[in-house]
Amino acid sequence: xxxxxxxxxxxxxxxxxxxxxxxxxxxxxxxxxxxxxxxxxxxxxxxxxxxxxxxxxxxxxxxxxxxxxxxxxxxxxxxxxxxxxxxxxxxxxxxxxxxxxxxxxxxxxxxxxxxxxxxxxxxxxxxxxxxxxxxxxxxxxxxxxxxxxxxxxxxxxxxxxxxxxxxxxxxxxxxxxxxxxxxxxxxxxxxxxxxxxxxxxxxxxxxxxxxxxxxxxxxxxxxxxxxxxxxxxxxxxxxxxxxxxxxxxxxxxxxxxxxxxxx
Amino acid sequence: xxxxxxxxxxxxxxxxxxxxxxxxxxxxxxxxxxxxxxxxxxxxxxxxxxxxxxxxxxxxxxxxxxxxxxxxxxxxxxxxxxxxxxxxxxxxxxxxxxxxxxxxxxxxxxxxxxxxxxxxxxxxxxxxxxxxxxxxxxxxxxxxxxxxxxxxxxxxxxxxxxxxxxxxxxxxxxxxxxxxxxxxxxxxxxxxxxxxxxxxxxxxxxxxxxxxxxxxxxxxxxxxxxxxxxxxxxxxxxxxxxxxxxxxxxxxxxxxxxxxxxxxxxxxxxxxxxxxxxxxxxxxxxxxxxx
Amino acid sequence: xxxxxxxxxxxxxxxxxxxxxxxxxxxxxxxxxxxxxxxxxxxxxxxxxxxxxxxxxxxxxxxxxxxxxxxxxxxxxxxxxxxxxxxxxxxxxxxxxxxxxxxxxxxxxxxxxxxxxxxxxxxxxxxxxxxxxxxxxxxxxxxxxxxxxxxxxxxxxxxxxxxxxxxxxxxxxxxxxxxxxxxxxxxxxxxxxxxxxxxxxxxxxxxxxxxxxxxxxxxxxxxxxxxxxxxxxxxxxxxxxxxxxxxxxxxxxxxxxxxxxxxxxxxxxxxxxxxxxxxxxxxxxxxxxxxxxxxxxxxxxxxxxxxxxxxxxxxxxxxxxxxxxxxxxxxxxxxxxxxx
Numbered sequence: 001x002x003x004x005x006x007x008x009x010x011x012x013x014x015x016x017x018x019x020x021x022x023x024x025x026x027x028x029x030x031x032x033x034x035x036x037x038x039x040x041x042x043x044x045x046x047x048x049x050x051x052x053x054x055x056x057x058x059x060x061x062x063x064x065x066x067x068x069x070x071x072x073x074x075x076x077x078x079x080x081x082x083x084x085x086x087x088x089x090x091x092x093x094x095x096x097x098x099x100x101x102x103x104x105x106x107x108x109x110x111x112x113x114x115x116x117x118x119x120x121x122x123x124x125x126x127x128x129x130x131x132x133x134x135x136x137x138x139x140x141x142x143x144x145x146x147x148x149x150x151x152x153x154x155x156x157x158x159x160x161x162x163x164x165x166x167x168x169x170x171x172x173x174x175x176x177x178x179x180x181x182x183x184x185x186x187x188x189x190x191x192x193x194x195x196x197x198x199x200x201x202x203x204x205x206x207x208x209x210x211x212x213x214x215x216x217x218x219x220x221x222x223x224x225x226x227x228x229x230x231x232x233x234x235x236x237x238x239x240x241x242x243x244x245x246x247x248x249x250x251x252x253x254x255x256x257x258x259x260x261x262x263x
Numbered sequence: 264x265x266x267x268x269x270x271x272x273x274x275x276x277x278x279x280x281x282x283x284x285x286x287x288x289x290x291x292x293x294x295x296x297x298x299x300x301x302x303x304x305x306x307x308x309x310x311x312x313x314x315x316x317x318x319x320x321x322x323x324x325x326x327x328x329x330x331x332x333x334x335x336x337x338x339x340x341x342x343x344x345x346x347x348x349x350x351x352x353x354x355x356x357x358x359x360x361x362x363x364x365x366x367x368x369x370x371x372x373x374x375x376x377x378x379x380x381x382x383x384x385x386x387x388x389x390x391x392x393x394x395x396x397x398x399x400x401x402x403x404x405x406x407x408x409x410x411x412x413x414x415x416x417x418x419x420x421x422x423x424x425x426x427x428x429x430x431x432x433x434x435x436x437x438x439x440x441x442x443x444x445x446x447x448x449x450x451x452x453x454x455x456x457x458x459x460x461x462x463x464x465x466x467x468x469x470x471x472x473x474x475x476x477x478x479x480x481x482x483x484x485x486x487x488x489x490x491x492x493x494x495x496x497x498x499x500x501x502x503x504x505x506x507x508x509x510x511x512x513x514x515x516x517x518x519x520x521x522x523x524x525x526x527x528x529x530x531x532x533x534x535x536x537x538x539x540x541x542x543x544x545x546x547x548x549x550x551x552x553x554x
Numbered sequence: 555x556x557x558x559x560x561x562x563x564x565x566x567x568x569x570x571x572x573x574x575x576x577x578x579x580x581x582x583x584x585x586x587x588x589x590x591x592x593x594x595x596x597x598x599x600x601x602x603x604x605x606x607x608x609x610x611x612x613x614x615x616x617x618x619x620x621x622x623x624x625x626x627x628x629x630x631x632x633x634x635x636x637x638x639x640x641x642x643x644x645x646x647x648x649x650x651x652x653x654x655x656x657x658x659x660x661x662x663x664x665x666x667x668x669x670x671x672x673x674x675x676x677x678x679x680x681x682x683x684x685x686x687x688x689x690x691x692x693x694x695x696x697x698x699x700x701x702x703x704x705x706x707x708x709x710x711x712x713x714x715x716x717x718x719x720x721x722x723x724x725x726x727x728x729x730x731x732x733x734x735x736x737x738x739x740x741x742x743x744x745x746x747x748x749x750x751x752x753x754x755x756x757x758x759x760x761x762x763x764x765x766x767x768x769x770x771x772x773x774x775x776x777x778x779x780x781x782x783x784x785x786x787x788x789x790x791x792x793x794x795x796x797x798x799x800x801x802x803x804x805x806x807x808x809x810x811x812x813x814x815x816x817x818x819x820x821x822x823x824x825x826x827x828x829x830x831x832x833x834x835x836x837x838x839x840x841x842x843x844x845x846x847x848x849x850x851x852x853x854x855x856x857x858x859x860x861x862x863x864x865x866x867x868x869x870x871x872x873x874x875x876x877x878x879x880x881x882x883x884x885x886x887x888x889x890x891x892x893x894x
Contacts, residue, residue, distance in 0.1 A: 062749065064745065064748075083748070083753075084745075084748040084749060085748045085749075085751050085752055085753045085754065088748070088749055088750055088751035089751050093749060093750065094749050095749075096745070096746065096749070100743050100745065100746040100749075101743075101746070102738070102739050102742035102743055102746065102747075103742055103743075104738070104742055104864070105735070105738060105739065105742060105867075106866060106867060106868070108869060109735055109738075109867055112732070112735060113735050113736060113738075113739040113747070113750065113752075114750035114751070115732075116751055118732045120731045120732035120733055121731075121732045121733050121736055122733055123728070123733060123760060123764070125731070125732075125733060126727050126728045126731035126732070126733035126734065127724065127727055127728070129727055129731075130731075133731065133732055137732060141869055157869070158866065158868045158869075160866065173746075176750060177749075177750070179750070180750050180751055297659065298659055298660075298663050300663070300666070345851070348855075349854070349855070352855075354854070355658065356658050356659035357590050357658045357659055357662055358854060359659065360590070360592070360659045360662045360663065361794075361797060361801075361850065361854065362850075362851060362854065364592075364666070364794060365794065365846075365847040365848075365850045365851055366847065366851075368791055368794065368843050368844075368846075368847050369843070369844050369847040369848070371843075372839075372840035372841070372843040372844045372847075373840070373844060375836050375837075375839075375840040376836065376837050376840035376841060376844070379835070379836055379837075380835065380836040484670065487667050487670050487671065490663060490667060491667075494660075523678070525674070525678040526674075526675070526678060528670075528671060528674050529671055529674060529675055532667060532668075532671040535664070535667060536651065536664075539651075539652070539660075539664060540651065543660070
């Protein structure tokens with residue numbers, strides 16, 4: 001993973017900025033005036049009790065959910081109206097809470113599918129045949145294999161992604177997201193439903209990625225993981241932000257304690 | 264003007280038939296979450312059962328009961344033996360469409376095999392014409408409207424005033440939650456299919472009573488209009504289906520005096536497209552139609 | 555071979571080629587991209603009608619007993635190309651309206667309704683394509699050569715075979731390319747595909763149109779051979795026959811689709827041709843449909859991947875001496891171990 005692809009151009013403005021987000025379903029205000037920034041570098045945690053609106057907020061940032069109010073800016077650019085795939089092309093990629101691998105594609109194909117700039121990835125390119133896109137494909141296969149090796153899954157490259165264990169599927173999703181050369185990676189509970197040992201492994205990989213300069217925004221429930229990985233932390237409850245800062249400060253915050261007890 | 268009022272009358276009759284049919288169809292969607300494309304063919308089958316009874320000299324109005332009973336039994340069997348097993352296996356909604364379409368074709372062709380490709384007619388007396396100003400309807404048409412109103416009231420009372428009705432609505436809204444409240448959802452499912460199946464059967468018989476004859480494909484062609492009504496009212500919403508039936512029934516008959524009568528289905532289709540473009544969830548539905 | 559047998563064999567071969575083209579088209583839409591085109595037969599019909607009215611002379615010719623639009627008397631290949639264009643335009647129109655993020659089953663049902671309504675509309679609006687009587691006396695592209703009718707049919711087999719081969723080559727290139735992989739990603743998980751940068755809506759519409767074009771051209775090839783086309787040839791259950799072929803033969807791959815084409819529309823129809831007429835005249839036909847319905851259910855239940863399943867794509871091993879970058883040996887994720 002070449003580090004230079006992952007560092008934002010201007011370290012002084014926030015990489016991601018959401019302002020006054022609102023999202024209402026029926027009569028329920030899932031997200032009720034949320035504003036925060038994500039600075040380049042490091043893993044920002046988005047935590048809070050169930051029903052706080054974290055996944056909805058992430059969905060708005062990713063482009064999957066339309067906000068009823070507010071704006072989202074990425075690297076200084078207003079992306080509030082952009083479609084999901086356009087945000088991915090700008091370097092804003094997400095993973096999903098429920099396993100979202102491509103089940104009947106092999107692990108290697110899962111990664112290759114995420115590759116941009118592949119001349120064979122258009123109808124015309126396909127018609128022109130292997131001569132047209134073969135070289136690029138070989139290059140990307142190598143890149144994908146390097147990634148698989150780094151994450152210890154090179155033996156699984158020809159396995160159907162749908163046949164993997166839960167933890168392995170998570171890794172495939174993360175690797176797939178990395179293939180898009182993201183500048184900001186949105187992680188929606190990457191440890192959910194994963195065995196604690198495996199969760200620690202995933203955490204190690206995320207630390208490595210952070211140390212290599214990848215910026216991440218992560219929703220996570222397991223507070224020990226949040227403690228280990230996230231700095232700073234944004235705390236949501238009932239659709240609003242109730243605290244933000246370093247984990248050490250926030251965990252003693254009265255409102256936060258209350259929210260977790262009640263929520 | 265006279266033509267308009269007469270068409271209004273026909274529209275009310277069509278709406279009556281549509282209401283019975285569409286409420287049944289939409290109830291099946293509500294409880295099992297699939298669009299039962301074999302519904303129209305079951306209507307034809309029920310009409311055929313009534314025809315056979317009719318051939319034995321039984322009055323067609325009794326035949327309605329026969330059709331209803333057949334519809335109820337056949338629908339419960341269809342769900343239990345075909346739809347439920349496929350659903351339990353995790354078949355996608357689209358896979359279920361193929362399954363129900365295949366079942367519909369099977370039923371249609373079994374009828375074709377038994378009865379042959381000819382058209383069948385009921386031996387019935389339409390009764391004298393009743394007039395109210397420019398409105399002209401036969402006794403049997405009025406009878407159909409009465410049956411329809413009675414059925415709609417009965418369904419409404421069932422769903423809102425009885426415990427069973429409440430259990431049905433709960434199971435349709437959220438089956439796991441209903442189960443955890445102690446509701447026997449599989450029993451409830453059987454009842455819903457039986458009731459909606461009865462509506463299906465009755466609708467099939469009265470449809471033929473109104474048009475006088477039918478072939479093996481009568482029901483499946485009518486399904487197009489039923490779907491338009493169900494979508495307009497919001498699939499899964501019986502009240503919406505009743506309202507939708509009124510709108511579509513009147514629209515197609517009134518429209519038919521402007522355009523040729525053979526294009527009635529096209530009008531229903533145009534309504535369907537309009538609804539899907541503008542408000543896919545239907546007039547009354549709270550559910551979302553998009554993914 | 556007697557000439558009677560030859561006519562039979564050539565007819566069978568032309569139908570085989572046309573059916574394979576149709577199955578490849580539907581496979582691209584359904585098997586590869588996950589599109590639920592329940593109006594499929596409509597596109598083949600549009601192609602057949604277009605090719606017919608492009609090839610036919612003005613409607614006043616032949617005694618003026620049939621009404622239809624156009625009537626330009628064009629030669630092959632303009633007829634088939636025109637058919638393809640018509641299929642593409644129709645697909646664009648229908649696709650823009652109905653491929654709008656509806657629930658998958660709604661989408662399928664809407665397409666089905668479109669198909670049924672189209673039959674009604676065309677049957678009733680006579681000036682368009684001569685209503686339920688349909689168009690006939692469509693000229694064969696080889697008529698101008700003035701050869702023996704038997705030779706003409708064999709020439710047509712050649713034409714159909716070329717069309718089928720070109721379609722197969724195209725379908726293979728699409729399926730086995732990075733583009734095909736993107737389509738399959740869309741099929742597997744639309745939200746995830748979008749999250750990695752695929753423009754899902756555009757891809758689906760594109761393949762809907764591509765499939766529509768091929769389906770229409772298959773119709774164009776067919777009508778040039780059989781010389782007539784009427785609503786009875788494209789009732790909505792015909793779409794289910796093609797789906798049955800793709801499901802039974804094997805979805806997602808072109809060999810499977812071809813096998814399905816040969817088994818279902820061709821072999822199945824032929825198998826019943828030689829059965830004696832028993833019971834009422836519609837009985838054999840009706841039984842065919844019942845069996846097809848049962849086969850669909852059986853395959854969906856027991857073997858949804860079909861006879862020839864989609865093959866697993868394995869990439870050639872890395873060249874010896876290639877450097878597998880700095881590996882982090884973290885704990886293995888799987889019980890059987892993946893890291894070395």
